[in-house]
Amino acid sequence: MKIIVIGSGYVGLVTGACLSETGIDVCCVDTDAAKIAFLGQGKVPIYEPGLQEIVERNIRTGRLHFTTDVSACIGGADVVFIAVGTPPDQDGSADTHSVIEVARTIGRTITGYTVVAVKSTVPVGTTQQVGTEIRKELHKRNASIEFDVVSNPEFLKEGRAVSDFMTPDRVVVGAESTRAERTMELLYKPFMMTRNRMLFTDIATAEMIKYAANAMLATRISFMNEMANLCERVGADIDNVRRGIGADPRIGAKFLYAGCGYGGSCFPKDVRALIATADRFGYPMPLLRAVDRINEAQKEIPFRKLKDHFDGHLENRTIAVWGLSFKPDTDDIREAPALVVIERLLKAGCRVKAYDPAATETVRKKLGDKILLADDMYAAAEGADSLVVMTEWRQFRHPDWLRLLGVMRHPVLIDGRNIYDRGMLIRIGFAYYRIG
Incomplete structure (x- = not known):
């Protein structure tokens, strides 16, 4: 197989490097020429345990390549991943401008049947919009080229991203064609040798799973921080409260640690983006608004x-x-x-x-x-x-x-x-x- 990953940031780089470990030819594309030159030397601009070694090894074997020119490598690609950033807009919603621009580039450059996999975290409906933009560009070319779009959200934990990709607890694919499902199943087969953990859904559900997962984890953190703040006032010990409720199998012990709040590139952004999505559909999301508010206060x-x-x-x-x-x-x-x-x-x-x-x-x-x-x-x-x-x-x-x-x-x-x-x-x- 031949894979293209557009976007060589955290998610794109981990995706491309780990796929190349399975023997697949992978080309990582980014508009940042300095970053691409840096990566081409086998140097990794982020700190992520194990990633440097994988990048160096697969560059040496000729399976992992880096370029700024998508048209130079997209010919014959089986899957093109979109892994560009979706930073928060002023209203908290996800800015999908880069995702849509990449979709247009794909429409202008694909030469044969391709599965376009959206790995960027995007609001519900964005993957369908990607398909629409590709079709528009193909129409401008007067080109009759088959393609499928799928949602393939990432669930990588920073600090454990390599092991998460290599031994995933689940791989979610939202697809609308059997052909696309089979292509993605073949791609991820090396990571499923002991147990098939792939979940196929419709596209909107796959997009929603990503946001719902991060919102749930963020909620657990803010809940425990609320409990911790109350414990201080009543004289209870939050550590023993955690042990007591975590022993209940309906609750479980993970993500029950009180502290000074969560951060990073996912939880804050995704909680706010989900709230913004709900706003567009007329639902106020009171629980998640409280989760976000509690977290910001906890940092103080x-x-x-x-x-x-x-x-x-x-x-x-x-x-x-x-x-x-x-x-x-x-x-x-x-x-x-x-x-x-x-x-x-x-x-x-x-x-x-x-x-x-x-x-x-x-x-x-x-x-x-x-x-x-x-x-x-x-x-x-x-x-x-x-x-x-x-x-x-x-x-x-x-x-x-x-x-x-x-x-x-x-x-x-x-x-x-x-x-x-x-x-x-x-x-x-x-x-x-x-x-x-």
């Missing part, structure tokens, strides 16, 4: 706890922040709670020293010299009036507490991810605050 809590500890006097204090990415094992800082806290600290007149194992350069590009980015976690904490932990990287889980006591000006710890033992830290001399 570490700052409020810090401010309360110092009786509102934060001017000229040095605050250390561990963790800048929105979650571990990624350098993605989109909608990261740490950025909200840092913004509040700077406005309050604090000096911020921060450390992250992967996101330092990403933050440097965004914040410049507004904060001091340290080379290691202890350097960030040196001379600090407080340490705020915002991302649960593994290396933060068992620090040298006595060393921290020795380098910090005041032993104040705000645990935004509830990863530490309260009793132990209080015994050794820390003022310790957590969520719930």
Whole structure:
């Protein structure tokens, strides 16, 4: 098979690289010439465990290619993936402009039967619109070329994207023809050797599954954060509440961790896009509006706890922040709670020293010299009036507490991810605050 992936960002690059691992010839296309040149050298512009090695290996074997010219590689393609971004518009809806432009490009360049698979996260109805735009371009060419469009949403978790693609818990395909279904089934067969986890639906359902999945996960997080905030007021322990309700098989134990809110490229954007879609159909979505509102408020809590500890006097204090990415094992800082806290600290007149194992350069590009980015976690904490932990990287889980006591000006710890033992830290001399 020959595969084209248009869009070499996070989803497109992981898709193309992992498909090339199965022996398929894959060409990744992007309009960013600098990115394509970088990728062509076997270098990966994002931090994702295992991805660098796969890209290097498949470039060497000649199965993975990168170009800015879709017309140079689209001939004879069996499947063309659309994997461009759908950033939030001003009203929270997904901006599908790039998806539609790619559809037009496909219509102008395909030479034979092709399955066009929309992997970008798009509102219900967009995949059908892709088909309409392709037909318009074919009509302009006076070309009678068969094609099918399918919805093939991604369910990749940042930090585990490679393993998620290689061993998916499900592959969803929304299609309207048996021919398209068989093509996609053949494409994904190498990833289904132990158990077929493909789900075929109509196109609108496949588009909806993606949004519904992320909305459900976001809802669980905001629910637990609401419970944590109430636990603080009534004197209950949110960790034991989590264990108690998670033991119920109807609920399950995953995504029940309280903390300082979710971020990233998916949950915030997709929740708001689903709300915007509901608005267009006259349904207000009160539950998801609350989920989004709760999450944004939750990002403020570490700052409020810090401010309360110092009786509102934060001017000229040095605050250390561990963790800048929105979650571990990624350098993605989109909608990261740490950025909200840092913004509040700077406005309050604090000096911020921060450390992250992967996101330092990403933050440097965004914040410049507004904060001091340290080379290691202890350097960030040196001379600090407080340490705020915002991302649960593994290396933060068992620090040298006595060393921290020795380098910090005041032993104040705000645990935004509830990863530490309260009793132990209080015994050794820390003022310790957590969520719930």
